[in-house]
Amino acid sequence: MGIGATAGVAAVGGIALNAQASSGSKASSSADALTFDPDAYTKLTTTVTDTDGNDHSVTYHFWKAITYVAKPVDETYQSLIVSAPVEIDGKAVDASDAPILFANSVGGYMPSSVADATGVGAGGMSGGGGAPSGAPTGSAAPSASASNANGNTNATGGATASNQLLALAAGYVVVEPGARGRTLKNAGGEYYGTAPAAIVDLKAAVRYVKANKGRIPGNVERIVSAGTSAGGALSSLLGASGDSPIYEKYLKELGAADASDAIFAVGAWCPITDLEHADGAYEWNWGANKLSTGKQVDQSVSKELQSQFAEYQASLKLRGLNRFGPLTARNYDEYLVKQYLEPSATKYLTALSDSARATYLAANTFITWSGGKATFTWDDFLTHVGARKKTTPAFDAFDLSAGENNLFGAGTTENRHFTAYSAKNDTTGLSSKRVASDIPEKLYLMNPMYHLVEKVNGHRSKHWWIRLGTNDSDTSHVISANLAAVTSGLGDDVNHLYYWDQGHGANTDPGDFITWIAKVTGHKGRK
Numbered sequence: 001m002g003i004g005a006t007a008g009v010a011a012v013g014g015i016a017l018n019a020q021a022s023s024g025s026k027a028s029s030s031a032d033a034l035t036f037d038p039d040a041y042t043k044l045t046t047t048v049t050d051t052d053g054n055d056h057s058v059t060y061h062f063w064k065a066i067t068y069v070a071k072p073v074d075e076t077y078q079s080l081i082v083s084a085p086v087e088i089d090g091k092a093v094d095a096s097d098a099p100i101l102f103a104n105s106v107g108g109y110m111p112s113s114v115a116d117a118t119g120v121g122a123g124g125m126s127g128g129g130g131a132p133s134g135a136p137t138g139s140a141a142p143s144a145s146a147s148n149a150n151g152n153t154n155a156t157g158g159a160t161a162s163n164q165l166l167a168l169a170a171g172y173v174v175v176e177p178g179a180r181g182r183t184l185k186n187a188g189g190e191y192y193g194t195a196p197a198a199i200v201d202l203k204a205a206v207r208y209v210k211a212n213k214g215r216i217p218g219n220v221e222r223i224v225s226a227g228t229s230a231g232g233a234l235s236s237l238l239g240a241s242g243d244s245p246i247y248e249k250y251l252k253e254l255g256a257a258d259a260s261d262a263i264f265a266v267g268a269w270c271p272i273t274d275l276e277h278a279d280g281a282y283e284w285n286w287g288a289n290k291l292s293t294g295k296q297v298d299q300s301v302s303k304e305l306q307s308q309f310a311e312y313q314a315s316l317k318l319r320g321l322n323r324f325g326p327l328t329a330r331n332y333d334e335y336l337v338k339q340y341l342e343p344s345a346t347k348y349l350t351a352l353s354d355s356a357r358a359t360y361l362a363a364n365t366f367i368t369w370s371g372g373k374a375t376f377t378w379d380d381f382l383t384h385v386g387a388r389k390k391t392t393p394a395f396d397a398f399d400l401s402a403g404e405n406n407l408f409g410a411g412t413t414e415n416r417h418f419t420a421y422s423a424k425n426d427t428t429g430l431s432s433k434r435v436a437s438d439i440p441e442k443l444y445l446m447n448p449m450y451h452l453v454e455k456v457n458g459h460r461s462k463h464w465w466i467r468l469g470t471n472d473s474d475t476s477h478v479i480s481a482n483l484a485a486v487t488s489g490l491g492d493d494v495n496h497l498y499y500w501d502q503g504h505g506a507n508t509d510p511g512d513f514i515t516w517i518a519k520v521t522g523h524k525g526r527k
Contacts, residue, residue: 033067034257036082036212043086044119048169051511056169059087061217065115065178068208069201070255073180073192076115078254080177080205083120084217085168093171099521100209100218101167101174102238102263104202106231107149107158109407111181111193120168121161122176152228152505156181159228159269162510170514171525173218177205179234182406189412196250196445198230199237203247204256206238211257222521224265225461226513228505229474232271233448236483239266239461240448247445265463265520269507271483272475275404276419276443279393280309281476284329286388289473297392301425305393308421313478316453318485321494327485333378336477340498341381344470345374348500381470389473389504396422408442418443452486463493463520465513469502493520 041061048056065079072078084095106112114122149157164174179201184193206223213220227235241247242262251261274281283305290296310329318327320335327335345367349357361369366380376384391397395404396419405415416436417423423435444450451457464487468480477498484496495516499506507513518525 034070034208034211034255036063036066036208036215038215038217041082041084046119046165046168048165050166050169056089057087058085058169060085060120060168062119065117066208068177068205068257072254073197074184077111077113077178077180077184077193078201078204079113079115080175080208081114081117081120081122082216083164083168083174083176085171085173088169088171095171095173095217097219098172098217099167099222099224099264099517099523100220101163101172101517102206102209102223102225103159103164103167103174103176104179104225104227104231104234105154105156105158105176106179106181106198106227106234107153107156107229108403109182109195109198109230110156110158111179111184112156112158112231113178114176115178117176120174120176121164150503150505152503152507157229157505158231159226159505159507162507163226163267163513166510166514167517170518172514172517172523173216175205175209175218175223177202179205182403182409191406191409191411191414194409195407195442196247199234199241199446200247200250200254202234202238203241203261204251204254206261206263207251207257207259210261211259219521221264222523223263224267224463224517224521225263226267226269227271228269228507230272232268233273233446235266236268236271236273236448236464236466237446237451239263239268239464240451240457242457242459242461244451244455244457244459246441260459262459263461265465265517266461267465267513268480268483269467270469270472270474270504271466271480274447274449274479274482275395275407276447277309277312278395278404278475278479279419279421280305280307280312281478282390282394283392284309284332285476285478286382286390286473287392289382289385289388291391292387297388301392305421309478313482316449316482316486318482319489320485321488321496327482332478332481336481337376337378337381340477340481340496341470342374342376344498344500345376346372349374385471385473387473393419393422394475398422398425398427400426400428407446408439410436410438448483449486452483452490456490460487460490461492464495465516466494466496467499467507467509469499469504469506471501472504472506474504 041063044062045059061084063082067075067079085093180193180197182194210220225235225238283302287302320327368375400415408416408418424433484494488494499508
């Protein structure tokens with residue numbers, strides 16, 4: 001059984017409150033708040049439509065917003081909701097030992113809230129494609145900064161509710177955490193959701209879940225994180241950095257539970273990560289592509305950034321999957337084509353009818369179709385994708401206009417540079433042409449590669465599900481491929497593929513993700 005994004009969103013609108021509702025209030029900020037109350041749920045029923053078009057009636061216990069730290073900065077965002085199935089299609093379900101899908105809905109490193117959630121999937125319901133009337137809501141409101149939001153995502157460019165709904169219908173427990181984000185500002189004009197707030201909050205939420213083993217439903221040793229875009233980056237970071245001591249002081253400040261924050265597995269869709277190297281990776285990938293306006297970006301800047309990427313890529317000393325050998329700036333195009341792009345196109349074309357395939361190939365003559373396989377060149381692939389999404393630099397903008405500049409803001413300073421190159425080439429008139437002294441530490445805190453390359457973390461997740469659309473130019477294809485290569489090189493189980501002709505936020509095989517969760521966690525499933 002699988003569920004598509006559209007079907008899943010529509011299904012949430014069918015949530016109906018059951019008369020057997022228990023009264024539960026939002027947890028207080030005291031230390032007692034870190035004890036989960038197993039009886040403070042509301043009993044709800046919803047209909048989940050799978051990708052075969054079949055409806056499934058799911059009755060579940062729902063715990064509304066619970067503050068997951070003892071000393072919250074803002075409970076609106078530092079809270080989580082829990083959904084545990086008790087009956088599916090009329091048959092009782094025991095989810096006490098089921099995997100826990102830990103699904104964040106962060107997009108654009110913006111705030112994400114489930115404080116007003118009335119049912120499962122609330123975080124993913126503020127969709128770029130529009131939420132149905134009467135559907136539960138809870139994510140941060142749309143913002144002009146959320147330029148990556150589209151029909152595949154919620155309003156901030158994060159995940160929709162598809163994974164949550166499908167997981168619930170499969171008998172899994174679903175935990176949806178809120179988290180602070182980069183745009184939050186207090187009355188004194190100070191930004192309190194910039195780096196590393198979001199990852200610290202998600203870690204605190206994991207600690208809350210683990211500290212309540214035996215009280216909270218589900219197997220707390222089988223937590224599987226999921227997220228899209230910035231949420232995919234945070235999901236990856238959560239998996240890579242489990243129990244890393246560099247977050248301890250931040251967690252203590254919040255009064256996080258005294259428990260592990262390591263998770264079992266990671267689901268990451270189009271992760272916007274490795275930010276200090278993302279500008280170079282972006283230019284290596286999309287440097288020759290024009291903007292949608294038809295304008296070419298500054299090629300001198302593009303080439304300088306590409307040179308930086310080549311140096312960085314060489315320093316990683318990564319080897320490609322399937323015995324490809326060392327991955328360098330010189331051969332990464334060949335690697336992407338052979339490892340990901342041609343297999344993606346082949347899978348797509350194989351699934352088409354003969355007539356539909358012939359029509360597609362006639363419209364896309366750059367593809368050679370022979371022996372049931374698609375082949376093409378990297379340059380032709382770039383032409384096929386067309387316009388690049390972002391200007392240069394894509395992430396640390398010279399004029400401090402990128403959302404990531406806001407992510408690294410501090411105090412009352414809204415936006416800051418986080419790379420030496422962009423600081424040196426700042427166009428806003430800053431007195432200093434250097435990054436602030438606290439930036440290096442924040443980059444470590446926000447980058448999964450730090451925990452996979454520089455300080456290899458033995459407490460990391462050992463199972464990785466990574467997905468990206470081939471037409472996604474919100475970041476470089478190298479970013480997720482490097483993540484897959486480094487984790488595979490460490491001996492981890494990696495399931496990574498690209499969706500042909502899909503854009504940012506695509507999740508076209510959610511049913512397979514749910515099946516994968518059962519496989520890697522050893523869950524036998526409902527009988």
